[in-house]
Amino acid sequence: MGKKYAIGVDYGTESGRAVLVDLSDGTELADHVTPYPHNVIDEQLPESGIKLEMDWALQHPADYITVLQRSIPAVLKESGIDPADVIGLGIDFTACTMLPVDENGRPLCFNPELKDQPHSWLKLWKHHAAQDEANLLNQIAEQRGEAFLPRYGGKISSEWMIAKIWQILNEAPDIYERTDLFLEATDWVIAQMTGNTIRNSCTAGYKSIWHKQDGYPSREFFKALDPRLELLTDTKLRGEVAPLGTKAGGLTEAMAALTGLKAGTAVAVGNVDAHAAVPAVGVVTPGKLVMAMGTSICHMLLGAEEKQVEGMCGVVEDGIIPGYMGYEAGQSAVGDIFAWYVEQGVPAYVEEAANKEGLSVHEWLEHKASAYVPGQTGLLALDWWNGNRSVLVDTDLTGLLVGYTLLTKPEEIYRALLESTAYGTRKIVDAFHNNGVEVQELYACGGLPQKNKLLMQIYADVTNREIKIAASKQTPALGAAMFGAVAAGAANGGYDNIVEAAQQMARIREETFKPIPANVEVYEKLYQEYSKLHDYFGRGANDVMKRLKAIKEEII
Numbered sequence: 001m002g003k004k005y006a007i008g009v010d011y012g013t014e015s016g017r018a019v020l021v022d023l024s025d026g027t028e029l030a031d032h033v034t035p036y037p038h039n040v041i042d043e044q045l046p047e048s049g050i051k052l053e054m055d056w057a058l059q060h061p062a063d064y065i066t067v068l069q070r071s072i073p074a075v076l077k078e079s080g081i082d083p084a085d086v087i088g089l090g091i092d093f094t095a096c097t098m099l100p101v102d103e104n105g106r107p108l109c110f111n112p113e114l115k116d117q118p119h120s121w122l123k124l125w126k127h128h129a130a131q132d133e134a135n136l137l138n139q140i141a142e143q144r145g146e147a148f149l150p151r152y153g154g155k156i157s158s159e160w161m162i163a164k165i166w167q168i169l170n171e172a173p174d175i176y177e178r179t180d181l182f183l184e185a186t187d188w189v190i191a192q193m194t195g196n197t198i199r200n201s202c203t204a205g206y207k208s209i210w211h212k213q214d215g216y217p218s219r220e221f222f223k224a225l226d227p228r229l230e231l232l233t234d235t236k237l238r239g240e241v242a243p244l245g246t247k248a249g250g251l252t253e254a255m256a257a258l259t260g261l262k263a264g265t266a267v268a269v270g271n272v273d274a275h276a277a278v279p280a281v282g283v284v285t286p287g288k289l290v291m292a293m294g295t296s297i298c299h300m301l302l303g304a305e306e307k308q309v310e311g312m313c314g315v316v317e318d319g320i321i322p323g324y325m326g327y328e329a330g331q332s333a334v335g336d337i338f339a340w341y342v343e344q345g346v347p348a349y350v351e352e353a354a355n356k357e358g359l360s361v362h363e364w365l366e367h368k369a370s371a372y373v374p375g376q377t378g379l380l381a382l383d384w385w386n387g388n389r390s391v392l393v394d395t396d397l398t399g400l401l402v403g404y405t406l407l408t409k410p411e412e413i414y415r416a417l418l419e420s421t422a423y424g425t426r427k428i429v430d431a432f433h434n435n436g437v438e439v440q441e442l443y444a445c446g447g448l449p450q451k452n453k454l455l456m457q458i459y460a461d462v463t464n465r466e467i468k469i470a471a472s473k474q475t476p477a478l479g480a481a482m483f484g485a486v487a488a489g490a491a492n493g494g495y496d497n498i499v500e501a502a503q504q505m506a507r508i509r510e511e512t513f514k515p516i517p518a519n520v521e522v523y524e525k526l527y528q529e530y531s532k533l534h535d536y537f538g539r540g541a542n543d544v545m546k547r548l549k550a551i552k553e554e555i556i
């Protein structure tokens, strides 16, 4: 058998990327990025211009097909590989990114009758307008002593499937009625590729409260939420749930024509971006926390047993690597906070200076901020620009920066923002480590470790742990390709399981970031201050952030 290849497609928040990989050693022969033509839809609907309410975030499902249409032919062309030698295809996605579809699997927002209704559209993971539903869901689950709650750190997030579905039912009952299935976007794209609608156990487990042994929560629970939801899991959430690496089917003739691949190429069931990244950095055992660092951060960790950890997004058996409990936690905004500052906060002179020096504003600020030592800015921030995912699980919290003076410089603010996200990660590391899920070392992948060395050094110093960096620039896509190879199977030149694929294909860089003792000492003090602010504003002592939001909502 000659050399065989797989393609992984990573669907991020703003773009989708394809990578074509050599299955013998994981070498990436070509990659290609397609920005979503409609990007994130958070102000008004396309065409109609209908205004969206606060905290909404939608996407256009057609953009995901555009990614396949543009990026797969591009990697085939760049690599010069014969499509017949591409034996497997896998995808990974942001999650919970979900959509309502009709009996033909067509998104409701494609229906001219419904497209002007915001709830017919696909809700992106960072759609945060279902917080009221999430709050009520958590209250009812707690009152009923639902066994699933501890598996999700005590709270179900408004980002996840059930809260989003409930918001649709409350605000657009007709859309709820017309929905045949609510699907994760990752499962919808796989259905488009193979003609087979099949749910993957990863998103079902982490985002839809599905459990390998117990299935979904009971009908009684859903009835207690709202009688109209009683049969939700038998109807609109129905369907087979398959483990990661399962072959969903072969590529259809239509998709083969669209992508340039062969019809029948093995396609793996869907996956989540952060979860796909774990085997791609070679992590297949406990003790190693993988951070997928981009717009947001997802923290992934394996454990031998099921433990209770405050604010984790979930623990799912086989949810990342078969044979282990897969733990997930996260921060809802990281790169997004830096982007906000660069776009909304810096004075014109910074942009001019960066342009003059041929640097991006991020690079210019990083360079300037590197001249400071920990504590020198006198600033401290709470990293809640997009709410708090772990450990507080509250999307109604907002950002805070303390310590400004008339002398405060833009690079100092930038540094304080970088540091605040590191403190947020430290909270998560401590929550796991102190509750019996050990964290010995950190692995980082995603866009940020490639872009910002200062950020990575701060993370090593704040967590007092060495950080290893993925060699791949497209780690989730590499992981998705590995699952594609598993779907193809060893008999066809792929692999029979993800651990074998990881042993052959995963790579990390030689360069690591090690904690610097003097920095660790100062950051320990600053982290204690962060923790005080965190608890004061985040645990009910002062709900000013929520009150401000409520006043704003009354006015809008």
Ligand SMILES: Nc1ncnc2c1ncn2[C@@H]1O[C@H](COP(=O)(O)OP(=O)(O)O)[C@@H](O)[C@H]1O
Binding pocket: 012, 013, 014, 015, 293, 294, 295, 296, 334, 335, 336, 337, 338, 339, 340, 362, 363, 366, 446, 447, 448, 451, 452, 455
């Ligand atoms: N030099 C930089 N330092 C820190 N953050 C950066 C830098 N350049 C870009 N970013 C941030 O990186 C984020 C995008 O990360 P990336 O991993 O590429 O995307 P995604 O999260 O969509 O997968 C953006 O939020 C942007 O603000």
Ligand SMILES: O=C(CO)[C@@H](O)[C@@H](O)COP(=O)(O)O
Binding pocket: 012, 013, 014, 093, 094, 095, 096, 125, 272, 273, 274, 292, 293, 294, 295, 296, 297, 298, 328, 330
């Ligand atoms: O929540 C998850 C995974 O569970 C992510 O998909 C979400 O944070 C988005 O990730 P990105 O920052 O766009 O890579």
